[in-house]
Amino acid sequence: MCGICGCGQPNGAVTISKIDLKRVNFGKVTPLQEVSPLGHHDHDHHHVHAPAAKQAPGKTVLQIEQDILGKNNLLAERNRGYFEAKNILALNLVSSPGSGKTALLERTLADLKGEIPCYVIEGDQQTSNDADRIAATGAEVVQINTGKGCHLEADMVNEALRQLKPTDGSLLFIENVGNLVCPAMFDLGEGARVVIISVTEGDDKPLKYPDMFHSSQLCIINKIDLLPYVNFSVEKAKEYAQRVSHITEFIEVSATTGQGMERWYEWLRKRRGA
Amino acid sequence: MARGLAPLLTSRTMHELSIISSIVQIAEAEVEKAGAQRVESIELDIGELAGIEFSALDFAWEVGVSQTVLESAERHIHRIGGEARCSECETVFDMQALYDPCPSCGSFFSEILKGKELSVKALTVT
Numbered sequence: 001m002c003g004i005c006g007c008g009q010p011n012g013a014v015t016i017s018k019i020d021l022k023r024v025n026f027g028k029v030t031p032l033q034e035v036s037p038l039g040h041h042d043h044d045h046h047h048v049h050a051p052a053a054k055q056a057p058g059k060t061v062l063q064i065e066q067d068i069l070g071k072n073n074l075l076a077e078r079n080r081g082y083f084e085a086k087n088i089l090a091l092n093l094v095s096s097p098g099s100g101k102t103a104l105l106e107r108t109l110a111d112l113k114g115e116i117p118c119y120v121i122e123g124d125q126q127t128s129n130d131a132d133r134i135a136a137t138g139a140e141v142v143q144i145n146t147g148k149g150c151h152l153e154a155d156m157v158n159e160a161l162r163q164l165k166p167t168d169g170s171l172l173f174i175e176n177v178g179n180l181v182c183p184a185m186f187d188l189g190e191g192a193r194v195v196i197i198s199v200t201e202g203d204d205k206p207l208k209y210p211d212m213f214h215s216s217q218l219c220i221i222n223k224i225d226l227l228p229y230v231n232f233s234v235e236k237a238k239e240y241a242q243r244v245s246h247i248t249e250f251i252e253v254s255a256t257t258g259q260g261m262e263r264w265y266e267w268l269r270k271r272r273g274a
Numbered sequence: 275m276a277r278g279l280a281p282l283l284t285s286r287t288m289h290e291l292s293i294i295s296s297i298v299q300i301a302e303a304e305v306e307k308a309g310a311q312r313v314e315s316i317e318l319d320i321g322e323l324a325g326i327e328f329s330a331l332d333f334a335w336e337v338g339v340s341q342t343v344l345e346s347a348e349r350h351i352h353r354i355g356g357e358a359r360c361s362e363c364e365t366v367f368d369m370q371a372l373y374d375p376c377p378s379c380g381s382f383f384s385e386i387l388k389g390k391e392l393s394v395k396a397l398t399v400t
Contacts, residue, residue, distance in 0.1 A: 246382065
């Protein structure tokens, strides 16, 4: 599925690239290497363009009842089957930009190194800055640049997996594009969806963006070391999130100081064993 | 695609545009299967809890369907209101937002019965 099906878009709007640490050039926006363009017209159909000269006689009503997200959901299920067969726990990490997803991942990857094999798929509109930070921890990472797209879709993850080749029993973090709206609708085949909010945001985020909280199984509240300086009530945030989804669990952490991180690792270990 | 409009559209209404592009793919496949030329009208079922902003869908539609079989298609959207069943007292109630409490007992624990629909119901092709 392509983000924009208009015919004015050049090929390769979405790029997926394996990050090679040797090529990482910190501080600079490096042009992506080994780009595999997820061809804009790489569909299994032809675009039938607006009416040619001939007009078919009569009208036909087709009752099709087709799920609009059907193609994405089907591909997501294929990814899910792959994860199940290889006993991989895949997590879809969603949040607003700046909630500290990448910092949380950096710390997690460093702390779990040697214990659990970890892989990362990074989604951003532009640059490989986040993937470069992840690559610096030694973890295998693939960057998906969505171009104008504001969310990851199952086919992009599928393509990224072919490059990443995660091992059996590993942990895969999929860092979605920073956006609390659009990624909510697109299943990637993940085992669980984790929404991250930070205390520098409003504690009413769950009410403002209910779709995302409704579809998440875990809510991480990050940057709790800053609680003394901001007007954020952890209790209120939890209460609001529970109005939207009563199955959501909460873990409060500071990815900077490490506070609360052990509970997150316990959650990961438990999920992996499940 | 109207080039000048594209950046504005993609930054504001991208997932609706993505939804429109999926609708276009479904319509093109059906038109091809039926050996038709174009779509005269399309019927969509969209639930009010499906995560679609109706005004954004309207805004992006013209650009999203331009130069496709849906270019001049009439669009009929059946908006399906949200409905939920309270998990505590089993009351069935209209749900406008995912955080609406049960009007009888005030509980936030409920199961959505309607409002998540997102489908192409029918196409009239010629």
